[in-house]
Amino acid sequence: MKENKKTYWKGLEQLSNDAEFVKHADKEFAELPTVLNEEGSASRRDFLKVMGFSLAAATLAACEAPVRKAIPYVNKPVDINPSIPNYYASSYSAGGDYASIVVKTREGRPIKIDGNELSPINGGGTSAIMQAAVLSLYDKERLASPMVGGAKSDWKTVDEQVKSKLASAGSIKIVTNTILSPSTERAIQDFATALGTVEVITYDPRSNYGIAKAAEATYGQAMIPDYRFDKAKVIVSFGADFLGTWISPTEYSEGYTANRKVTKEKPEMSRHYQFESNLSLAGANADYRTPIKASQSGLAVLALYNAIAKKAGAPTLSAPAVEIAHLEQAANDLWAAKELGLVVSGSNDPNVQMGINAINDLLGANGSTVDFSNPVYYRKGDDARMNQFITELKGGQVGAAIFYNCNPVYDHPRGAEIAEGIAKAKVSIATNGTLDETASLVQIVAPDHHFLESWNDFNPKKGQYSLAQPTISPLFDTRQAQDSFLTWAGNTTSYYDYLQANWTEAFFPAYGAEAASFQEFWDGALYKGVIGTTAPAVGVPAIADTSASAAEVAKSYKADNAGSELVIYTKIGMGDGTFANNPWLQEMSDPITKATWDNYLTVSQKWANDNGVTMVEEHTKKAQLTVNGKTLVVPILVQPGQANGTFGLAIGYGRTHAGRAGNGVGVNAYNLLDVSKGFVQTDLIAGVEVAVTGDSYKIARTQTHQTFMGRENVIQETTLGEYKKDASAGRYKPEIYKDGEFVKPSKISLWGGHKYSQHHWGLAVDMSSCTGCGACTIACQVENNVAVVGKQEVLNRREMAWIRIDRYYSSDAPADDLAGMEIAAENPEVTFQPMMCQQCNNAPCETVCPVAATTHSSEGLNQMTYNRCIGTRYCANNCPYKVRRFNWFKYHDNKDFAVANMAQNDDLGKMVLNPDVTVRARGVMEKCSMCVQRIQAGKLEAKREMRKVKDGDINVACAQACPGGGLVFGDLNDPESRVSKLLKIEESDAAAKEVGEERAYHVLEEINVSPNVWYFTKIRNKEKNEA
Amino acid sequence: MGKNEVASRLSAPVFMFEKLGSDSTFAGVKENLKNYLISKNMLSKRSLVGIRLSFQTLAVLLFMLIGVSAYAADPAVASSDEAIAAGKTVFNANCKQCHKLDQKSVGPALRGATDRQSADKVKSFIKNSTAVIASGDAYAVALFKEYNLQMPSHEFLSDDDLNNLLSYIEHGDKVDPAAAAAVTAGGEAGAATGGGIPSEYLTVILGVLVLVLVLILVVLGLIISVLTKYINKQDLPEDDKEFVSQKTDYGKIFKSDGFIIVVTALVIALVAKTALDGLYSVGVQQGYAPAQPIAFSHALHAGDKEIACQYCHTGVEIGRSANIPSPNICMNCHTHIQNVGGKEGVSPEIAKIYAAVENNQPIEWVRVHNLPDLAYFNHSQHVAVGGIECQTCHGPIQEMEVVKQHSALTMGWCIDCHRQTEIATEGNAYYDKLVQLHSDSKDALKVKDIGGLECAKCHY
Secondary structure (H helix, E strand, O other): OOOOOOEEEOOHHHHOOOHHHHHHHOOOOOOOOOOOOOOOOOOHHHHHHHHHHHHHHHHHHHHOOOOOEEOOOOOOOOOOOOOOOEEEEEEEEEOOEEEEEEEEEEOOEEEEEEEOOOOOOOOOOOOHHHHHHHHHHOOOOEOOOOEEOOEEOOHHHHHHHHHHHHHOOOOEEEEEOOOOOHHHHHHHHHHHHHHOOEEEEEOOOOOOHHHHHHHHHHHOOOOEEEEOOOOOOEEEEEOOOOOOOOOOHHHHHHHHHHOOOOOOOOOOOOEEEEEEOOOOHHHHHOOEEEEOOHHHHHHHHHHHHHHHHHHHOOOOOOOOOOOOOOHHHHHHHHHHHHHHEEEEEOOOOHHHHHHHHHHHHHHOOEOOOEEEEEEEOOOOOOHHHHHHHHHHHHOOOOOEEEEEOOOHHHHOOOHHHHHHHHOOOOEEEEOOOEOOOOHHHOOEEOOOOOHHHOOEEEEEEOOEEEEEOOOOOOOOOOOOHHHHHHHHOOOOOOHHHHHHHHHHHHOHHHHOOOOOOHHHHHHHHHHHOEEEOOOOOOOOOOOOOOHHHHHHHHHHOOOOOOOEEEEEEOOOOOOOOOOOOOHHHHOOOOOOOOEOOOOOEEEOHHHHHHOOOOOEOOEEEEEEEEEOOEEEEEEEEEOOOOOOOEEEEEOOOOEOOOOOOOEOOOOOOHHHOEOOOOOOEOEEEEEEEEEEEEEEEEOOEOOOOOOOOOOHHHOOEEEHHHHHHOOOOOOOOOOEEEOOEEEOHHHOOOOOOOEOOOOOEEEEEEOOOOOOOOHHHHHHHHHOOOOOOOHHHHHOOOOOOOOEEEEEEEEOOOOOOHHHHHHHHHOOEEEEEEEOOOOOOOOHHHHHOOOOOEEEOOOOOEEEOHHHOOOOOHHHHHOOOOOOEEOOOOOOOOHHHOOOOHHHOOOOHHHHOOOOOOOOOOOOEEOOOOOHHHHHHHHHHHHHOOOOOOOOOOOOHHHHHOOOOOEEEEEOOOOOOHHHHHHOEOOOOEOOOOEOOOOEEOOOHHHOOOOOEEEEOEEEOOOOOOO | OOHHHHHHHOOOOOOOOOOOOHHHHHHHHHHHHHHHHHHHOOHHHHOOOHHHHHHHHHHHHHHHHHOOOOOOOOOOOOOOHHHHHHHHHHHHHHOOOOOOOOOOOOOOOOOOHHHHOOHHHHHHHHHOHHHHHHOOOHHHHHHHHHHOOOOOOOOOOOHHHHHHHHHHHHHOOOOOHHHHHHHHHHHHHHHHHOOOOOHHHHHHHHHHHHHHHHHHHHHHHHHHHHHHHHHHHOOOOHHHHHHHHOOOOHHHHHHOHHHHHHHHHHHHHHHHHHHHHHHHOOOOOOOOOOOOOOOOOHHHHHHHOOOOHHHHOOOOOOOOOOOOOOHHHHHHHHOOOOOOOOOOOOOHHHHHHHHHHHHOOOOOEEOOOOOOOOOOOOHHHHHHHOOOOHHHHHOOHHHOOOOOOOOOOOHHHHHHHHHHOEOOOOOOHHHHHHHHHHOOOOOOOEHHHHOOOOHHHOOO
């Protein structure tokens, strides 16, 4: 590790050793104003007054304790027992993402969403957005009743009006995002049949129309194949962020990480090349990443094709030469892997995707890692038809426009024109659950239930089905949209009956062979949440060659574009902006930029140097971005790894009708997307101008809030080749001089050492499996009632996250001056390290607490007792990992945090809180408890059943959410537990266990705090150690 | 969690918001309770009637030795001990609320039923009395007229259950009045003789002692005054006279520094003690007995009627909260029992349950036992795992007309108990390793020994 002489840096300010940064770096608590606003300011005198008053108040209050009520059900449902959670299998489908999920409810309230392990698609994995979606159920800005003409109405009026208006409307268009539900499609079809001239227009805010269109040209059918990252040995991605936001990232992450787990028995892993403009999550995980301009991407695909075609003896395509690092190497590896190679592209240009098809065909990957015989249905949008529809709508040719849970006014590039056109339609209806940008413009809003209140079915992939069931009674006077369509079609069946009837007809004969009756089949499907079979992959023969499309690509892409280019991307925490009103997601720190509560223009270090922009911590400048005449003013974020000459901007922000938390956060990048070629183009390679304005701005980033002061052994990494030679490659093994010899730090201790007679809880974190997706951070927030503090408090360095993902850049380039920094920042390697309380056996925090509020348990946990804490903050000061968080304010029931901390302030929002975890008061410390509430519950269950705790009975929220299996929790005293086997632990009841796994290490081992969290070295599949 | 295990953690796919018919709920609750009681066979373990039952058992044994039968039962009804024991469980779970064996209660006395009617007829009546009455069976119609009540159906009882039940009805818990009286009398006498001096005598003895001491004081005072008078009459030297006639200067004592210091210190100590006690009792509601919206009597239900606690507090062995019963549990019995003490009409208190059910309006009980939010307490840990009796914390609940908070519910109180309580490790594989490691110690394995005093066991 030391030998490879890499420099690790958390942010550019650390790399450049900025004076301002260095000044703050060693301060645990930045000295910043503690006040929130003018009215909130407090002087010493105020403090004394308040103290005096509260003493009196407390004395008075103590005279009579408040009367508390215990109100039982009138008729207790058989399945609901207070304090005992129920779990329901259901499905998640929103914002373009799909997953089969298990919903945990308490007293009839859904409080947690996790992946359904029975699902062949996402397994037990989830994404951050899925984890956070439960809060949107308790959003008090959801519509509480139907609306007619902007005023509250009732369903009878709505139905009467809709029926009479639609009867005379003429052409009816239903606008929707991709519908995955076969029964919903059928209900809409029934509606169309009943009303005559109805057309369904599907579009996707995050379009993959190009892939479908290319498949239509190459294979004769518009479809998106099933990409099998689990099978691929060599992966080449051109700008497809398949680990973050591309098509089905949770599914792909599971498959991808399965091939990245290296053990001594199986020292193999896939190799991943990424060619992209913005630094994406997939790029951050790639073994070889090459920043390229968006204008080169089409040519890069052709160049790769030609390189492989030469090896395969196939005719090459004529294309302008383009110089791209690692492309030749990628071609060699792909050709060696043949059908186990996989090439994907994030481009929405059908011509580029045809090139991708050609490469996969050459490799024989078609029918292996690219499965067109089992297509996925996540994206069915037709960009061209949508474009045409907007023109019709604007021209007043549409009689009735029905928006089925979609928001094109916001999330379509021609949103403004749709807004204009809605006024021209005779009838306009929306089923959206909130009064968003589109729903606020229509005549009638018939709000749909939240997905956690609805029945539905899903068909995400050929042969795979899942069900969604309600986990709570509808909170508001809403109605399931399918019921609305059925009602308007004159069908009186409820959607639940309709769904069952459809399943009786469509799926029972095919999948119900083992069930005695339909009821048994239905119950079984509902219990498991999923049914289906997947046929083996079969290659689909190509019916067209790529020469025509290649010629198009050669025409429209340039090898050397001098102008600025803008690449619009999606942030993993915000997605397409559907959940912009979710404060958990707004405050989720982006895996790459570590920014919260904003979108921004990512620029390269070279551009920043050229334009005199320096970014120190939160301080930055704004830029004026002009794209084809449209102008936005956005803050600048200097992003290492950004391709020179390109800029990045995320969609999902700039909402105007999202709700209190989401309105006015960032700018709307959808407006800039280009639809002139008939498809939604996210790569804008012409007409982009960026000029720095004089305005200063602050971006709230969590990145530089804590630093390890250059202790480089925090990240320990190696390459696959080195690992094969020596399993402990990359390990830093500190030794300390004692009594004439050098010994391991663990041999020298002031402490006697704990004994753990029953359990010893521990966690293993595999940095090779961690993609940095951040699902764990939101899972932790939901499980442990962690407060959201808002942008200003993040700027004040007071975010409350119990688990953070530290993102380190590394490079072997010097950073002594601006030019050197430019080189270092051009294309750094990225490592993600989840960091939570390390539950030290020799915990430095415990020894300094003056009131013993933080103590050690007999099961290896470092306990934090809030009711004993007096807030001296000595513990946080003494924590080498900086994982302790202080409650600077009362975040619950406080109007100053009502918007940001939605889950702890209004009655509705509080329904999401986990009743087994205390909501912390002002002035106390808090930190990761290793989900002690789950440990206690698991132990109790075992005791009640008079047995030992089995491995897997208890899991921590972060590990449960992780799609890549990067976190493994268990009992280190149990030789049969997965974590013990992973770490190869020798059985003992001592606190400091002897670990046999050579990859496993402790962060900051030399200080011998003896953590119960172990990290596995990051392994990259590289030829040699190079940055 | 393995892929297969997840299935077992998912709940059954019942659409939870479907309103269940009251019948099905009723049957369901009983069924559950029955299964639960049979499977765990724990009724006697924590029954409030444990002690009394032992007297009854004694009586039964006595009775069996004598071998006298007051009733001639259908010979088809088995009299084996197993059948009787199983039948008793069925009886306690289903019949006890309304029936006694040898006395009329809400319904008729049951013993001799198979003598009066054929066993099969009795069984069909138990299963579905409404049908039997409707069929026009003369005996059944007469019963219905006499009691003017219909017994709920028990279709869920299996034939074995019914056979066992009849065995219990005919042969179980027979009490020979004379022997029972003798046993009771003997028991009381034993209680009176053993166990040292009863507390009421202690008070009397103390009173007498105080009286005697006061008398002695008075007598001593009298003696002093007599002696002083006598000495004054004598001719004494001046010194002695002065000594005899000297008076104590109380004023001087009161004004002395020593006195002031001592008194001030005492007063301060007293005030401090009162203040500290007051502060320690802030938030402690020991003895709190608020009036409830319905004058529900635990003394009647748990004491007199001997209904097991778990019958109503369904969560006590499975979860964190014991559960305040919802009216559908009340209605299991109060569909039939409309008044107390055999009075006519509907009791105004019971009418409140009917009102709650009819208006779909939950009953707002006042919470008696309040723990602060920062403390986590789980009933099942203590009751199901620890085997602690309800009364240990809740006091003699079977004697309470109005529930009152018996214990302080302070952290000190919890911790004291954790220091002293032994763990019920027997048969529980979870504790095996801990027991093994503790085997060297001569003290029993207590809660404190396995981390029962650690913060994060209750605070998180």
